Amino acid sequence: MIVHEPLAIPMGDAHAFGILVRPEVEGPLSVLVLPGAGNFGNGGPALLGLSRRLATNGCATMRLDYLGMGESTGGITRLRANSPRVTDPHAAVEQLRQPGRTNLALVGLCYGARVAVETALETPDLAGLALLAPPLAAKGEIGASWTMRAFLRRVARPSRWRNLLQPEHRRTYAHVVRRFVTSRVRSRGTPPQARTPDTQRRPDAWFIEALEQLTARGVRVLFVAGDVDKCLADLQRPEADALRAKLTTPGSGMELAVVPGSVHTFRDQDVVDAVTDLVVEWSERIASTLP
């Protein structure tokens, strides 16, 4: 028997909403599912179906509605692939962990995959990370495309200073500044023209580095793409050579699965079923290695 438990996750004045689907007897792995950036959370209902399948296999699974979307309270904040939100996913991770669940996996669709990577970097005891049609190329990538002048021009906007009064914006700005500084430090010695390429469809160095860090920590990464998805084309670009090599090398901790159709839109039942089977089978393999 599976129980569907609606949850209000308090976050200051707001509430993020999640649906926890849990089996009667929980296995060692728990999963947080992060939808895309649509009004419902892109793929929301289909991802709830995925949660049910995972729960049937013994994984307590929560699907989150980001603040300002679905049933959560709050206004719609600007969603940027190059600066994925972290506050509500972290709150959801804490909520999921409360009754002593320690081994977690994150599953993210499209924008949710970027959120999952960002969340994974700061989540200890993470066992797995499944990325469904993740955008590899983020427009306006921080650091690679911003010059110091562009950065200061953005900082000088009066709205930025007004927004500092709100905790949510303060957290976002701190995150952006941290990423900017890190990126500048890493690119020291690189000629400026090499740091300002056309980033419109250029695989994002941050994303690739983050995946490398995570696999070095022992996190098992599953990368799922549809054969018509842009992320699959981006994976063929020279900037993604190292990532592609790891994804296709057995034992690297990363694996690539390609299914027919569009995983990004996640609306055709055939695609949803194929992806669900892949994620469930992947979670079984992870769970079998856990104590």
Place this chain on the structure above:
Amino acid sequence: MTTSPACTWTDAERGFREEIAFVDDSLFTVTVAPLEAPRGLTLICPPLADDLVRNYRREVVLARRLARHGIASQRFHYRSTGNSLGESQHMGWSDLVDDARAALNVASEMFDGVPLACFGTRFGGLVAATVASEHAGAPAALWDPVPTLADFVRDVVRIERLVALSDRNPDAPSVAGGRTALATRRLPPPLVDERDEHSITSVVGGPLGNVFVASIVEGLDARGTKKAIDALRDLATKVESVSVAFEGSWWPVGSPMPRKEDDPWPLIDQTVEWLVDALGAAQQ
């Protein structure tokens, strides 16, 4: 009727509380109420397929704004859609309307004796008109209601073809079985089979009270909305129709959808104003 564990929260600043539950372990329901005793109750009937996704946040905000004006509301997702459970293979027209009635029962138990209004968008407009006609004189507010189930199924097929083109999937538009196969990719098959049997004229069982129809200027099917308004004029006491400019897509990035929860939202604010007046008049 059994209800799995519910979650509740209160937004004291905006003056409402919410209770979310799975009724009979399958029907997803959201009850939004003002902090004081409500002066009326609105049943919010959601649309189906892509309309459900596009309209989702509008219905969430509508319910919360109604609560700020002293009106409780009951939202839900038909079984096998949205957050509700269930098998779409078994969902026909009568099952979907039964879900609306079951959701209304949840709210009626909480707020006994308050006047009722119904609200629905697109397909939800048909359901809302059906339930409103079962409660004599209940007002109904509808956004772009579909005049017939067949019109709605035709729109779903069109969207499926457009999405298939944008996915660059050459096989999808010519799925074996044609229109019916395309429609059943997004809709319960029994509902598609019944598409020629249900229209506003046939589903409304009794006299309707006052009806408010908002048509979105750049909506999917302006002619369909006009047909629905013409049909409603023969069934309702009075029909008031307004047109609003298109506002807000399902994709929040760069869309004109208001970013802050309390920003003006003309489509919602006009509807709230009408429902508050209509329920105020019903109470007197």
